[in-house]
Amino acid sequence: MSIATRELREQLLSSNAELQRLAQEHSQYELQVQQLTKDPYLSVEDMNRLAALKKMKLRVKDEMEQLIARHLHARGGSNDSEHVSR
Numbered sequence: 001m002s003i004a005t006r007e008l009r010e011q012l013l014s015s016n017a018e019l020q021r022l023a024q025e026h027s028q029y030e031l032q033v034q035q036l037t038k039d040p041y042l043s044v045e046d047m048n049r050l051a052a053l054k055k056m057k058l059r060v061k062d063e064m065e066q067l068i069a070r071h072l073h074a075r076g077g078s079n080d081s082e083h084v085s086r
Contacts, residue, residue, distance in 0.1 A: 005072060018067060019067055022060050022063055022064045022067070023064065026061055026064065029053050029056050029057035029060065031052065032053050036050045036052070036053070
């Protein structure tokens with residue numbers, strides 16, 4: 001992640017309600033993943049839930065990256081397939 005992208009992300013986190021919502025949602029999924037993975041033995045239901053949580057977490061992360069890329073592009077920054085680090 002470039003410095004400009006990092007700075008834009010931090011700026012948007014403090015001012016953009018949509019990015020704040022997505023970041024909060026991502027954090028909630030992460031906490032749920034951590035809770036599930038504390039137990040070394042997962043039931044089939046827990047394994048399915050874990051897979052679903054990871055997919056939802058990734059979807060939200062992708063949405064965050066797209067939002068940041070749109071803002072970066074609107075600012076005239078380079079958008080050469082640079083992704084925010086996961």
